[in-house]
Amino acid sequence: MTKLKAIIIDDSPQARKLLLMMLEEYTKDLEVIAEAEQAAQGLDLIKKHAPNVIFLDIEMPGKSGIQLAEQLLIEKINPAIVFTTAYNDYALKAFRLSAIDYLLKPINEKHLQEAIEKIKKVHPKAEEEKKLKTFITNYNTAFPKTLSIPTSTGYQFLKIDTILYMKADGSYTHIFFDKEKSITVSKNLKYFETALDGYSQFIRVHRSYLINLLQMKKFDKQNRGEIIMNDDAIIDLAREKREDFFNAVEKFML
Numbered sequence: 001m002t003k004l005k006a007i008i009i010d011d012s013p014q015a016r017k018l019l020l021m022m023l024e025e026y027t028k029d030l031e032v033i034a035e036a037e038q039a040a041q042g043l044d045l046i047k048k049h050a051p052n053v054i055f056l057d058i059e060m061p062g063k064s065g066i067q068l069a070e071q072l073l074i075e076k077i078n079p080a081i082v083f084t085t086a087y088n089d090y091a092l093k094a095f096r097l098s099a100i101d102y103l104l105k106p107i108n109e110k111h112l113q114e115a116i117e118k119i120k121k122v123h124p125k126a127e128e129e130k131k132l133k134t135f136i137t138n139y140n141t142a143f144p145k146t147l148s149i150p151t152s153t154g155y156q157f158l159k160i161d162t163i164l165y166m167k168a169d170g171s172y173t174h175i176f177f178d179k180e181k182s183i184t185v186s187k188n189l190k191y192f193e194t195a196l197d198g199y200s201q202f203i204r205v206h207r208s209y210l211i212n213l214l215q216m217k218k219f220d221k222q223n224r225g226e227i228i229m230n231d232d233a234i235i236d237l238a239r240e241k242r243e244d245f246f247n248a249v250e251k252f253m254l
Contacts, residue, residue, distance in 0.1 A: 004030045004119065005049060009042035009065070010057040010084065019055060019084070019107060026109060027116050039063035039071075046077060053080040053119050055103075058091065070136055073129065080119045081132065091139065096195040098135035099148035099155055127154050143199070149175065149185055156183060160199065164229050165211040166192055176231065203248045206238040213249065 006023070010016045016035050023030055033049055036042035038060055046054060058065040069081060083102040085091050095102045101115050131148055134157060138144030147163070149156045158177055167174040168189035175192075176182045193210055196202045201213040205227060220226040225237035237245055 003028075004052040006030050006032045006053045006055065007034045007036065007042065007045055007049065007051045007079075008032055008055045009036045009039065009060075009068070010055070011037050011060040012057070013037070015057070015084070015105065022107060022109065022112055023116075026113055029120060030116060039065065039068040042068060043071060046072070046079065051079050053082065055082050055084055058083055058085045066136060066139055069132060073132060073136075078125050078129065080128065082115050082119070093195060093198065094135055094139040094144055096191075097144050097147050097160075098131055098138050099150055100131050100135040124154065130157065131155060147195075149183060150187075151183060151185070160196070161201075161212070161214055163212050164215040164231055165209055165233065165235065168208040176229075176233065178231070200248065200251065203245060205241050205245050206236055209235050211235060219249075 008016050008019055010019070016037075020032055020035070023032055030053070033051065034045045036045050040063060042054070042056075045051075056065040056068065063071075065083060072078070072081075081101070083095070083100065084105060084107065085102060086105045091102075092104075101118060103111055103115060134146050134148050138146060145160055147158045147160050149158055158175070162177050164176045164178075166189060167176070169184070171186065171188050173185050173187055173189050173192060174182050175185060189204075189208070189210055193202075193204055196210070202210060203213065204210050211227060211229065215230045217228045217230050217232070219237075220228065224239065225242065227235040227237055229235065
């Protein structure tokens with residue numbers, strides 16, 4: 001099997017050295033052919049070597065990793081990109097919403113191996129471009145607007161405000177975004193609850209349901225309390241979630 005060609009772009013010599021050592025130890029299918037400490041140098045190396053993958057730090061002096069990724073899109077250069085980043089809540093939200101690959105520093109061995117396995121799989125270039133564009137838009141926006149959903153055949157890109165509700169099904173989640181349409185994703189409901197944290201319109205009203213208050217038609221106080229969504233779905237409000245629900249509705253409506 002031909003080895004994948006990789007370039008590491010990171011302003012930290014220590015970070016580049018550590019990643020190189022890990023790649024050499026944990027994979028035989030990938031060869032690092034060049035390193036760069038800033039974006040402009042990295043772009044030159046990418047054009048020269050045409051790597052299959054780049055490991056790209058987000059925050060660097062001068063042009064950032066995000067700006068370099070934008071430049072690659074403009075110039076129609078399509079290596080796989082794995083972003084590397086120190087812990088940052090906002091960046092992680094953009095990654096999760098966009099289904100783009102990333103590695104948190106300090107890099108974990110298991111996560112690195114998982115990223116490499118993803119890289120080895122063949123994905124349509126147009127799909128990868130859409131994921132990257134979605135990530136850049138989400139990263140540069142105070143409140144990202146798009147959620148990238150992995151499906152059995154690729155990815156589906158949903159406007160966050162169009163999501164009606166999400167229903168848990170073990171390690172899967174059913175996402176309803178139209179009266180007659182839903183998709184099933186191999187992520188549990190907690191994953192989406194975490195990804196959408198900070199969006200005041202999304203609230204967990206039951207252990208099995210995460211709803212979008214923007215898509216709620218009405219609330220019926222009879223019995224335990226029922227939430228009627230815009231597609232006429234009826235969702236029970238769990239007793240332990242009542243206080244959180246009413247507080248959220250009050251703040252949201254004000």
